[in-house]
Amino acid sequence: MPTVTMVGGGQLARMTHQAAIALGQRLRVLAESQDDPAAQVSPEVVLGSHTDLAALRKAAVGSHALTFDHEQVPTEHLEALVAEGVNVQPPPQALIYAQDKLAMRTKLSELGVPVPAFVPVAVAADAVRFGDEHGWPMVLKAVRGGYDGRGVWMPETAAEAETIARDQLAHGVRLLAEARVDLKRELSAMVARSPYGQAATWPVVETVQRNGQCAVVIAPAQELSEDLAAEAETLALNLAERLGVVGAMAVELFETHDGILLVNELAMRPHNSGHWGMDGARTGQFEQHLRAVLDYPLGDTSALAPVTVMANILGAPEAPAMSMDERLHHLFARIPDAKVHMYGKGERKDRKIGHINVLGDEVAVVREKAERAAHWMSHAVWTDGWDPHGE
Ligand SMILES: Nc1ncnc2c1ncn2[C@@H]1O[C@H](COP(=O)(O)OP(=O)(O)O)[C@@H](O)[C@H]1O
Numbered sequence: 001m002p003t004v005t006m007v008g009g010g011q012l013a014r015m016t017h018q019a020a021i022a023l024g025q026r027l028r029v030l031a032e033s034q035d036d037p038a039a040q041v042s043p044e045v046v047l048g049s050h051t052d053l054a055a056l057r058k059a060a061v062g063s064h065a066l067t068f069d070h071e072q073v074p075t076e077h078l079e080a081l082v083a084e085g086v087n088v089q090p091p092p093q094a095l096i097y098a099q100d101k102l103a104m105r106t107k108l109s110e111l112g113v114p115v116p117a118f119v120p121v122a123v124a125a126d127a128v129r130f131g132d133e134h135g136w137p138m139v140l141k142a143v144r145g146g147y148d149g150r151g152v153w154m155p156e157t158a159a160e161a162e163t164i165a166r167d168q169l170a171h172g173v174r175l176l177a178e179a180r181v182d183l184k185r186e187l188s189a190m191v192a193r194s195p196y197g198q199a200a201t202w203p204v205v206e207t208v209q210r211n212g213q214c215a216v217v218i219a220p221a222q223e224l225s226e227d228l229a230a231e232a233e234t235l236a237l238n239l240a241e242r243l244g245v246v247g248a249m250a251v252e253l254f255e256t257h258d259g260i261l262l263v264n265e266l267a268m269r270p271h272n273s274g275h276w277g278m279d280g281a282r283t284g285q286f287e288q289h290l291r292a293v294l295d296y297p298l299g300d301t302s303a304l305a306p307v308t309v310m311a312n313i314l315g316a317p318e319a320p321a322m323s324m325d326e327r328l329h330h331l332f333a334r335i336p337d338a339k340v341h342m343y344g345k346g347e348r349k350d351r352k353i354g355h356i357n358v359l360g361d362e363v364a365v366v367r368e369k370a371e372r373a374a375h376w377m378s379h380a381v382w383t384d385g386w387d388p389h390g391e
């Protein structure tokens with residue numbers, strides 16, 4: 001059976017490993033530490049940094065495909081690996097549009113795909129001029145390296161923009177400015193594509209962010225017209241093909257109040273907006289990603305219930321006194337249908353340490369259950385005041 005190497009030892013690699021097991025495969029991971037979520041479970045761990053070409057080479061030796069759980073590998077290293085015959089999927093010339101937000105905005109504009117107005121920021125004055133033209137508040141973003149809202153700022157005034165831009169540029173962070181979209185909600189269209197060219201989409205989902213970070217995903221997005229859903233899926237399929245993507249790709253979208261879709265960003269790997277499919281779809285994103293990078297036929301992506309809600313378990317400001325084990329006991333006692341996925345990570349404020357999936361018929365009921373379960377796992381507090389030790 002083939003071996004796939006995944007660069008990065010986070011929860012995405014951990015859950016990809018889980019899918020690999022069912023296919024009779026093993027996932028080799030390049031992890032920074034033996035404690036990383038995927039390194040805890042994979043029998044083939046190469047310890048090292050994704051910025052070290054020697055470590056990347058070591059992880060790639062003998063594997064059938066090399067893929068990623070994050071976007072941070074330097075492009076020149078990936079090109080070196082490709083030149084040495086490593087099967088890098090997605091290929092570096094596609095991955096760049098998930099790594100570099102400026103390259104992505106520029107490319108998508110060229111392709112005629114709607115994106116928010118944007119401009120590169122070379123000096124702080126560029127940001128101020130853009131805000132004065134497009135209105136305040138505006139959005140400043142790190143071109144590379146941001147995630148979970150880290151690397152996104154929304155200055156309200158010229159003075160604020162100037163301070164942020166100057167500070168970040170002084171630290172060597174490349175920036176772009178973009179118009180703040182007055183959005184109705186955020187959607188994600190996920191697709192997987194194989195080298196052969198087969199592609200499959202999952203139902204379009206709604207992603208709910210808190211503090212710039214994904215908190216809840218509703219699959220499928222509710223009250224989304226068939227036309228708009230089809231438009232989003234077609235957009236994802238076309239982008240995957242035109243950019244030469246291989247593997248899973250999430251297209252993060254803004255839906256405006258006038259029913260227009262703008263692309264926010266691309267992720268070319270399993271993505272938080274696809275976690276619902278582990279329990280809620282016939283084929284989840286982790287298995288599909290493996291199938292795609294190995295050029296197997298893709299799996300059926302249809303949903304198993306009218307609605308699935310995924311809620312992230314985020315580290316509380318202070319870890320509760322109750323152990324995770326005891327929290328799990330109580331959760332299972334109260335909500336037996338909650339599907340729990342824990343990542344083996346320490347509890348730190350706002351850190352994604354796991355997620356909950358709940359399937360059902362009615363979105364309000366399912367969402368409440370999923371969010372209540374996730375909040376319980378984070379805080380050891382029931383949102384409705386229920387006391388596990390009371391009567
Ligand atoms: N131009 C924008 N207008 C309005 N909200 C935005 C804009 N850009 C980003 N956001 C908000 O910030 C979140 C994080 O931004 P994003 O570019 O996706 O960064 P990250 O790489 O951290 O996910 C988005 O999901 C959205 O909620």
Ligand SMILES: [Mg+2]
Pocket residue numbers: 148252265
């Ligand atoms: Mg994002």
